[in-house]
Amino acid sequence: MLITNARVVTWGEQNRILDDHAVYVDAGLIADLGPSTELVERYPQADRLDANGQLLMPGNICAHTHFYSALARGMAIPGRPPRDFPEILRKLWWPLDKSLQPEDVYISAMVSLVDAVKHGTTTLIDHHASPNAIPGSLDQIAEAVDASGLRAVLCYEVTDRDGEQKAAAGIAENTRFLERCAREDVAGGRVQATFGLHASLTLSDETLEACRAQAPQGTGFHIHVAEHEADEYDSLQKSGLRVVDRLLEHGILGPRTIVAHAIHVDAREVEILKENSTWVTHQPRSNMNNGVGVAEVESMRRAGIKIALGNDGFSNAMWEEWKTAYLLHKVWHRDPRRMPGDILAEIAVLNNAQLAGLFFPNAPLGTITAGAQADMILVDYHPTTPLTGENLPWHIIFGFHDSMVTGTMAAGKLLMKERQLLTLDEEQITARARELAPGVWERYRSYVPADQP
Ligand SMILES: [Zn+2]
Numbered sequence: 001m002l003i004t005n006a007r008v009v010t011w012g013e014q015n016r017i018l019d020d021h022a023v024y025v026d027a028g029l030i031a032d033l034g035p036s037t038e039l040v041e042r043y044p045q046a047d048r049l050d051a052n053g054q055l056l057m058p059g060n061i062c063a064h065t066h067f068y069s070a071l072a073r074g075m076a077i078p079g080r081p082p083r084d085f086p087e088i089l090r091k092l093w094w095p096l097d098k099s100l101q102p103e104d105v106y107i108s109a110m111v112s113l114v115d116a117v118k119h120g121t122t123t124l125i126d127h128h129a130s131p132n133a134i135p136g137s138l139d140q141i142a143e144a145v146d147a148s149g150l151r152a153v154l155c156y157e158v159t160d161r162d163g164e165q166k167a168a169a170g171i172a173e174n175t176r177f178l179e180r181c182a183r184e185d186v187a188g189g190r191v192q193a194t195f196g197l198h199a200s201l202t203l204s205d206e207t208l209e210a211c212r213a214q215a216p217q218g219t220g221f222h223i224h225v226a227e228h229e230a231d232e233y234d235s236l237q238k239s240g241l242r243v244v245d246r247l248l249e250h251g252i253l254g255p256r257t258i259v260a261h262a263i264h265v266d267a268r269e270v271e272i273l274k275e276n277s278t279w280v281t282h283q284p285r286s287n288m289n290n291g292v293g294v295a296e297v298e299s300m301r302r303a304g305i306k307i308a309l310g311n312d313g314f315s316n317a318m319w320e321e322w323k324t325a326y327l328l329h330k331v332w333h334r335d336p337r338r339m340p341g342d343i344l345a346e347i348a349v350l351n352n353a354q355l356a357g358l359f360f361p362n363a364p365l366g367t368i369t370a371g372a373q374a375d376m377i378l379v380d381y382h383p384t385t386p387l388t389g390e391n392l393p394w395h396i397i398f399g400f401h402d403s404m405v406t407g408t409m410a411a412g413k414l415l416m417k418e419r420q421l422l423t424l425d426e427e428q429i430t431a432r433a434r435e436l437a438p439g440v441w442e443r444y445r446s447y448v449p450a451d452q453p
Contacts, residue, residue, distance in 0.1 A: 001025045001412070002043050004036045006051035006378070011058050011349050012367035015389035023056060025374040028412035029363055033370055049407075049414070051378055058366045059122025059375040059410060060318040061352035064222075064260045064281040064310025067109040067126050067141060071437045072096055075444065079451040085228035085290050093129075094161065095447035099440045100130040105137050107436055109144035110429045116150055116316035117415045117424065120377035120405035123151040123356045123365060124316065125258065127196055127222055131162040134169040138177040138193070146187035149415040149423045151375065153359045155196030155222050158211055160204050167207050170196075175214050182216065190411055192359040197223040197252070200243045201234040208250040220256025220358075223247070226264040228292045244269035253278045256358055260310060263287065263295045274304045279355055282347065284324040286312030294332045297325075297347070298339060308355045309348040317402035322348055326397050341393030378407030 003025070008018040022039035024032035024046060032039060040048075072092070082088040100108070105128075116124060130137050138154050145152040154177065158170035174195045180186060181193040195215045197203060200223075203211075211221070226232055226243050235243045244265055247253055253276035262273070262280045273280060282297045297307045311321050322344055329339035353366025364372040381404050387395055408416040415423050 001049060001414070002039060002046035003049045003051055003056060003376075004040060005053055006036075006056035007053060008033065008368055009055055009057040009392065010368045010389075011353075012364075012369060013350070015345075015392060017387060017389050017392070021056075023368060023374075023376070025409070025412045028374055030368060030370055030372045030374050030376075033368065049417070053382070054406065055379040055381050056368065057377055057379055058349075058353070058368055058372075059377050059408065060120050060348075061123040061356050061366060062116075062121050062311050062316060062318060063125050063279075063308035063352050063355055064258065064283060064312060065112070065124050065126050065316070066128070066313035067112040067124075067144075068097060068100060068105060068128055068130060069093075069313035070108040070111040071100075071104060071433065071440045075437075075441050078445055078448050084230075085292050086230045088290055091448055095444050095449075096440070097129040098131055098162070098447045099443035100133055102133045102137070102140060104436055104440050105130050105133055106140045106144055107429065107433050109141045110148075110424065111433050112316060113144055113148040113150055114421065114424050114426050114429055117148060117408050117421060118405065118419075119315065119317040119402040120379070120408055121150075121316040121318050122375040122377070122408065122410040123153075123360075125153040125194075125222070125310070125356065127155060127157055127260070129157045129159070129198070131159075131166050134166065134173050136173075138173055139180075142177075142186050142191045145191050147423060149190075149413050150410050151190045151356075151360065153192045153194055153356070155194045157196040157198040158207065159198035159202040160207050161198070161202040168210075171207075171211055171214055174211075175216065178216050178219060188411065189360075189362075194256070194258070194359070195219050195221045197221050199224040199227065199231055200246055201231045205239065205250070208247075208252065212251045218256070220254055220258065221252050222258045223252065223260065225259040225262050226269070227261040227287075227290070229264050232264050242266060242269055244272045248272050248276065258308075258355070260312070261287065261292075261295060262300065263293045270300055270303050270305065273300070277306075279306050279308055281308045281310040282325065283310045283312035283314070283321070284328045285314045285321060288324065288328065289314075294328060298329065298343065301343070301347075306351050306354070307347045308351045315402075318348065319396055319400050319402050322393075323397055341397055342390075344397070345393040374412035375410045377405050377409070380404045380406050
């Protein structure tokens with residue numbers, strides 16, 4: 001396919017805006033890039049898609065999400081409102097994940113994937129929990145990702161909170177799915193795996209040891225760390241160590257490990273994360289919603305840690321996450337110089353692409369250049385002021401809306417054209433989700449613990 005008349009945003013190390021350019025897509029990759037007139041001559045037989053002067057950009061990447069949370073939208077939490085994050089876990093997320101049956105897992109992923117295609121997010125790193133439907137849950141999510149045409153990295157969050165058997169089942173689900181992804185091209189290679197862990201506060205030393213022992217050689221982990229002080233207090237009480245020190249002792253850290261949040265880590269934990277080349281993901285919308293504080297991601301970046309941007313199950317409209325990060329660090333530090341657009345772009349574009357690229361090493365992600373993965377979006381944005389490779393982050397923050405995404409492509413396949421979804425039946429998925437949600441909510445209410453005085 002030849003996409004013509006585009007204003008191409010290359011991203012990559014040196015962002016460029018290329019007017020009236022065309023991109024030739026072949027075998028899932030960007031095969032050629034050049035002025036429209038030249039490429040039309042070079043590929044006269046190719047199917048054409050006229051971008052009509054819209055921006056053609058690499059698809060967005062989400063470094064940490066939860067497809068399983070989609071059916072919670074609008075659900076009431078019984079009793080008094082949770083007063084802190086541990087109560088949010090006990091009263092909302094833990095009873096909710098228990099309520100998910102196999103079809104709920106599938107449809108919840110589908111709802112999230114529709115949202116991702118519509119908002120131009122083409123790669124997602126998911127963290128799944130469904131303790132009453134563990135075996136095969138990652139296959140169901142993989143099937144949904146396959147149907148959508150998007151790219152995803154999946155894992156199951158191992159935890160001790162539902163007993164030994166479920167912890168063992170979680171470990172087995174990770175290892176089984178990791179082996180499946182090593183053995184075959186799941187969804188044509190668009191689905192990859194990592195090893196999920198819930199958080200230090202719900203993992204015993206024995207379970208951490210079992211995860212380390214059973215994870216295939218070279219596997220990284222995906223875990224929540226210090227999202228609330230409770231994680232640190234629990235770790236100190238259990239082991240005498242802070243969370244990151246404890247994870248280091250159990251061999252969980254490393255260049256393929258993703259640590260979500262890292263809000264309450266201390267200076268030595270930051271050093272340890274850096275020394276072990278561990279990734280940290282930042283989810284400001286979730287952090288604000290849970291009232292858990294602000295991760296010092298600029299300081300961690302200065303210490304040499306690679307920061308990536310996730311959404312923690314919030315909408316897959318990643319520019320909303322950009323805007324939140326941009327504003328949050330300014331008000332938190334009462335300094336308008338904090339979290340400037342160029343650092344945000346480094347985090348959300350370059351680092352997210354590098355992190356996702358660990359799982360899809362065949363061709364670069366997150367850039368429009370010959371040889372890169374053909375994961376791209378069309379954005380109907382016509383700037384009223386000069387737009388350059390350097391000032392694009394500020395156009396995104398102050399001018400872009402995720403609804404401006406009119407076309408989405410992943411692995412060279414068009415998934416949305418002129419805002420019409422081509423792979424997923426949104427109406428059918430939405431209708432089925434509305435049918436299933438009341439059952440999930442009813443089971444959820446039966447699992448919510450009574451309020452403590
Ligand atoms: Zn999370």
